[in-house]
Amino acid sequence: MSRTQRLSFLAIAVVIAIVAVVILTTGGDDEQEAASTGAQPTETPTQTTAPDETPTETPEPTPTPKPQPPLVTRGEVTKLRFEKGDTVKFRVRVDVADHVHVHGYDLMKDVEPGKTITFSFPADITGIFEVELEDRGEEIAQLRVDP
Ligand SMILES: [Cu+2]
Numbered sequence: 001m002s003r004t005q006r007l008s009f010l011a012i013a014v015v016i017a018i019v020a021v022v023i024l025t026t027g028g029d030d031e032q033e034a035a036s037t038g039a040q041p042t043e044t045p046t047q048t049t050a051p052d053e054t055p056t057e058t059p060e061p062t063p064t065p066k067p068q069p070p071l072v073t074r075g076e077v078t079k080l081r082f083e084k085g086d087t088v089k090f091r092v093r094v095d096v097a098d099h100v101h102v103h104g105y106d107l108m109k110d111v112e113p114g115k116t117i118t119f120s121f122p123a124d125i126t127g128i129f130e131v132e133l134e135d136r137g138e139e140i141a142q143l144r145v146d147p
Pocket residue numbers: 101102103132134
């Protein structure tokens with residue numbers, strides 16, 4: 001009988017183990033479903049991986065502000081120096097409405113108070129030129145183009 005009892009215990013233990021495994025497995029499935037439900041949000045972070053590419057593009061615009069052309073304002077004569085063949089590029093922001101006149105190149109642009117305008121043109125004339133607020137006759141920058 002003792003062997004039979006041991007066999008019975010073994011059988012019971014096996015059954016319990018099987019049941020436990022089944023329950024755990026079923027529970028595991030539920031968790032996996034929950035996990036797969038969570039896997040959808042996990043796909044969202046995967047989409048975040050795509051936006052990660054966007055932040056990768058974001059550093060590209062970030063360097064763009066770095067090479068911002070020099071900003072010319074009133075109060076001091078900004079020295080702008082380029083070499084022939086360069087692209088002369090600078091910005092102007094003043095607190096008055098006027099016309100910005102680049103002598104030598106004879107370029108003129110209207111400027112509004114507080115608004116930034118940008119000049120960009122090829123440095124094909126060497127020399128030192130005045131950049132002025134035309135109406136005021138006020139020099140705001142000195143453009144120098146070396147050979
Ligand atoms: Cu002028």
